[in-house]
Amino acid sequence: MIKFIRDWEIKRDDFAYEIDGMVVKVDKKEYQEKCGSTAHHPRWATAFKFKAKQATSILRDIEYQIGKVGSVTPVAKIDPVYLAGVTISSISLHNDDFIRAKDLRLGDTVLVERAGDVIPYIVKSFPELRKGNELEILFPKFCPANKVEEVALIREEGEAAWRCANCTCGEQNLQKMIFHVSKEAMDIDGFGKSYVEKFHQLGWLKDISDIYNLDYDKIAGLEGFGARSVENLQISIEKAKKNPIQKLLHGLSIHHLGKKASKLIAREVSHVLDLTSWDEEKFTNIKDIGPVVARNVMEYFKNPVNIEMLRKMETFGVNLTQTEEDKPVAVSEDAPLFGKTILFTGTLTTMDRKIAQELAEKAGAKVLSGVSSQLNILVAGEKAGSKLKKAQELGTVEIWDEEKFAGKII
């Protein structure tokens, strides 16, 4: 079988189409049944991948791309080379460390690899082929996209990427706007990446606030925009203005501020701009918000450029006030576990731990992470160990079994 596959690996270049491997199958029905299947795939059919295709080229130049939080990604420009079905001329180099680790210089001969539909990759350079005129790659010290002023790039501890933090360069704002309108953030239906790029190019979108102040008559005058599509775009934007602030916070592209953290913070503020007065402690007092998120959000709300942008958004009708959706689920005082603290330990047999915690929260309890004098109730499942022992020693904790808990929350 291996020999058969190796033979075809040699012959694959003669095909008019690309193949990146073969599938080996057991053909007897009886054996197929014997092999059975996993939850995802049959065990009697398996893919055998050929070696990735490689080629050499010359590294000519490096371009720097800026992401939405300002990460600067170096991209190698190489002499075009045909590999596994496509012509490759650009390859991401990830970060500065990658360039050092591969010892890459401008003018170097490099080995390029691409397997199947995988993105191309520079395997190595060939220092032995150097002629002496190759140039060292100097990673920029300042934001390569900001032509107006020099903005120093920063690199935080534990991070691989250099960033232009809080930079107002157009490129970073463009990436932020593309994210802002996306499904993941404000979910502005029908406002795709290509529209953002087009309006940005025309000078109509400089930062996020401009999204909410578009001149629809001007858009209708563009080629390819029918009255209907402009109307739909306007409806979507007006709808997005009413979004809960958790979506807006996420849509600002603050470094390290993900969807979950945005939701947790949105629960605690009545207005987005209240965050300008928050200190680190106030953030980290929220369960699951760490100092890294805290510092990045604080930095964002200390920057007057951002504040001015948010104020502008508000005047354009964007909601910056906490909505019902942002608020934590309200619990009435006659909820069965109102005001109690609770902790689950051991194996629960009738319900999933996560579901039990949610039910407890809905019943008004606060779920704690450890046994302490703050704890009121410990629900001990099967094989409960040290936490149960500690609670018994404390003597102040009510100890329930699963059945009792189920009975209480009904």
Ligand SMILES: [Zn+2]
């Ligand atoms: Zn920049």
